[in-house]
Amino acid sequence: MSSNIIAIVGRPNVGKSTLFNRLIGHRKAIMDNVSGVTRDRSYGHGDWIGKYFTVIDTGGYVHGTDDIFEEEINKQVELAVKEADVILFMVDVDAGLTGLDEEFANYLRRTDKPIYIVANKADSNARAHQMGEFYALGIGLEIFPVSSQNGSGTGELLDAVITHFKDEGVEDPDAGIPKFAVLGRPNVGKSSFVNLLLGVERNIVTDIAGTTRDAIDSRYNAFGKEFIIVDTAGVRRKSKVSEDIEFYSVMRSLRALEDADVCIIILDATRGIEAQDVNLISLAEKNRKGIVILVNKWDLVEKNTNSTKEFEEEILEKIAPIKYVPVIFTSVVTKQRVHKAIETAMEVYENKTQKISTSKLNDKILPEIDRYPPPAIKGKFVKIKYITQLPTHNPTFAFFCNLPQYIKESYTRYLENSIRKHFGFDGVPIKLVFRKK
Numbered sequence: 046m047s048s049n050i051i052a053i054v055g056r057p058n059v060g061k062s063t064l065f066n067r068l069i070g071h072r073k074a075i076m077d078n079v080s081g082v083t084r085d086r087s088y089g090h091g092d093w094i095g096k097y098f099t100v101i102d103t104g105g106y107v108h109g110t111d112d113i114f115e116e117e118i119n120k121q122v123e124l125a126v127k128e129a130d131v132i133l134f135m136v137d138v139d140a141g142l143t144g145l146d147e148e149f150a151n152y153l154r155r156t157d158k159p160i161y162i163v164a165n166k167a168d169s170n171a172r173a174h175q176m177g178e179f180y181a182l183g184i185g186l187e188i189f190p191v192s193s194q195n196g197s198g199t200g201e202l203l204d205a206v207i208t209h210f211k212d213e214g215v216e217d218p219d220a221g222i223p224k225f226a227v228l229g230r231p232n233v234g235k236s237s238f239v240n241l242l243l244g245v246e247r248n249i250v251t252d253i254a255g256t257t258r259d260a261i262d263s264r265y266n267a268f269g270k271e272f273i274i275v276d277t278a279g280v281r282r283k284s285k286v287s288e289d290i291e292f293y294s295v296m297r298s299l300r301a302l303e304d305a306d307v308c309i310i311i312l313d314a315t316r317g318i319e320a321q322d323v324n325l326i327s328l329a330e331k332n333r334k335g336i337v338i339l340v341n342k343w344d345l346v347e348k349n350t351n352s353t354k355e356f357e358e359e360i361l362e363k364i365a366p367i368k369y370v371p372v373i374f375t376s377v378v379t380k381q382r383v384h385k386a387i388e389t390a391m392e393v394y395e396n397k398t399q400k401i402s403t404s405k406l407n408d409k410i411l412p413e414i415d416r417y418p419p420p421a422i423k424g425k426f427v428k429i430k431y432i433t434q435l436p437t438h439n440p441t442f443a444f445f446c447n448l449p450q451y452i453k454e455s456y457t458r459y460l461e462n463s464i465r466k467h468f469g470f471d472g473v474p475i476k477l478v479f480r481k482k
């Protein structure tokens with residue numbers, strides 16, 4: 046697969062991850078003011094005027110001593126030179142030119158790939174003027190003053206960068222591959238679940254060598270299915286970053302939720318469903334994400350023949366009126382139904398992306414409406430003429446009728462149930478709109 050790759054290199058704390066996040070349009074990497082604490086190496090996808098690209102933030106862990114710096118510079122540059130189509134060499138106008146910048150420049154001189162110097166932290170015009178001193182580095186096609194923080198200058202930079210991109214054959218590399226977010230309260234088994242997937246079969250993760258283990262969105266191929274788990278940063282490297290920065294982990298779950306097609310929400314069987322779980326599920330619903338609930342640690346529960354049924358009923362009662370969500374009883378430890386969990390998430394994705402033809406919809410749903418028409422209001426009859434699925438990202442059905450304002454909530458629910466009865470949509474929120482015709 047061809048893809049346009051931008052690599053960001055530069056000494057610690059110049060703002061590489063800030064720019065990275067801006068380019069991919071999401072806040073994915075963990076940032077901190079203390080130099081060197083920045084997280085795992087990351088990659089992400091972005092686009093500019095219809096051109097897709099991959100960004101690598103080459104910054105990893107940099108520790109204090111000189112030779113480790115050198116090794117780090119070497120690693121970053123090597124990765125950038127090997128993988129990138131365009132290299133962004135970032136410096137800091139606030140701090141000015143430093144010895145480390147010069148070292149980076151020396152390493153970068155070996156490549157003939159296009160390099161741009163990004164003079165970051167140029168938050169104001171006065172600051173932007175300070176970029177002049179970086180001409181002394183003697184490399185780069187051009188210097189762009191940029192503020193990664195407020196975004197100024199990044200458009201001009203991207204305009205220049207994309208002139209080096211291949212024109213054809215480059216599309217969103219993740220298009221059409223389902224994105225799952227694995228969510229749940231602490232200790233329910235999220236990491237164990239994801240790690241088990243990693244272990245099941247070799248993951249292909251990314252097409253970029255060297256970034257595999259640190260990928261933020263990881264591509265998996267498990268049980269013969271290809272999918273992406275959104276935001277798995279830290280999953281395998283817990284010890285390295287003190288991830289109990291609670292704030293970040295909550296933020297990240299929310300981002301992951303927003304980015305995903307399907308949310309795999311894990312509950313702890315020994316604790317039952319709790320208020321926070323219900324909040325998470327309704328948040329997924331509000332964002333119109335597909336939902337699968339896993340009741341994990343099922344191996345720890347004393348079971349009788351009705352256990353799963355009772356458990357499922359309790360869940361559905363607590364999350365009412367949502368009742369279309371599949372519930373799977375798993376144990377990551379004994380590997381029970383983990384396969385089934387992924388299969389179900391795939392099915393939910395397929396349900397979410399299915400398009401029902403207008404003729405099929407009308408064939409099935411108009412008779413349901415005839416059987417139980419909308420109740421008359423103030424002596425007026427509501428007549429639904431036809432139904433069509435709108436070409437939207439999330440399943441939305443338009444009902445064309447004479448008096449759309451007279452359709453009541455209870456009747457909407459009847460229509461939704463009819464659609465679910467005939468066409469599935471298990472695990473997927475659907476929306477009904479009424480239009481005048």
Ligand SMILES: Nc1nc2c(ncn2[C@@H]2O[C@H](COP(=O)(O)OP(=O)(O)OP(=O)(O)O)[C@@H](O)[C@H]2O)c(=O)[nH]1
Pocket residue numbers: 055056057058059060061062063064076077078079080081082083084104105165166167168191192193194195
């Ligand atoms: N004023 C200003 N501050 C910025 C800008 N971009 C980044 N910063 C700040 O600079 C600091 C370092 O930013 P990071 O993005 O973590 O830098 P990094 O180069 O990824 O750092 P390492 O991970 O240590 O290599 C943070 O406090 C950012 O908020 C900018 O455009 N203007």
Ligand SMILES: Nc1nc2c(ncn2[C@@H]2O[C@H](COP(=O)(O)OP(=O)(O)OP(=O)(O)O)[C@@H](O)[C@H]2O)c(=O)[nH]1
Pocket residue numbers: 229230231232233234235236237238341342343344345375376377378379
């Ligand atoms: N018995 C049993 N234990 C499990 C199961 N899944 C996970 N665990 C254990 O539960 C504990 C928490 O698992 P993690 O995978 O770290 O949970 P997590 O949700 O990622 O936790 P946080 O990172 O704190 O949010 C570990 O001790 C696991 O071994 C399971 O299916 N059965």
